[in-house]
Amino acid sequence: MAEKNTNIQCVRCLSETAYLAASAPDGSGAWDLYCCSYCNYGWRTTEGSEITDVTKRDPRFSVDKNEVESVFCLNPIPKLLNKE
Numbered sequence: 109m110a111e112k113n114t115n116i117q118c119v120r121c122l123s124e125t126a127y128l129a130a131s132a133p134d135g136s137g138a139w140d141l142y143c144c145s146y147c148n149y150g151w152r153t154t155e156g157s158e159i160t161d162v163t164k165r166d167p168r169f170s171v172d173k174n175e176v177e178s179v180f181c182l183n184p185i186p187k188l189l190n191k192e
């Protein structure tokens with residue numbers, strides 16, 4: 109199991125909250141999986157630089173870390189109806 113390092117910059121929200129979530133189980137280093145604990149984005153090191161490199165990412169797919177909570181606000185569960 110990969111060590112959890114939380115000092116990695118997320119490529120989507122740019123927070124320093126990404127961590128190494130998994131690595132190739134054979135120890136070959138063929139791939140690593142990083143996840144962001146703030147915006148829940150995940151990426152693999154085998155993906156292209158347009159995904160893994162902050163400077164090459166399309167800004168349309170970025171998320172302002174100050175707006176993460178409002179962007180990912182799920183539909184609220186409506187109040188239960190009164191039965192009377």
Ligand SMILES: [Zn+2]
Pocket residue numbers: 118119120121122123144145146147148149
């Ligand atoms: Zn993030």
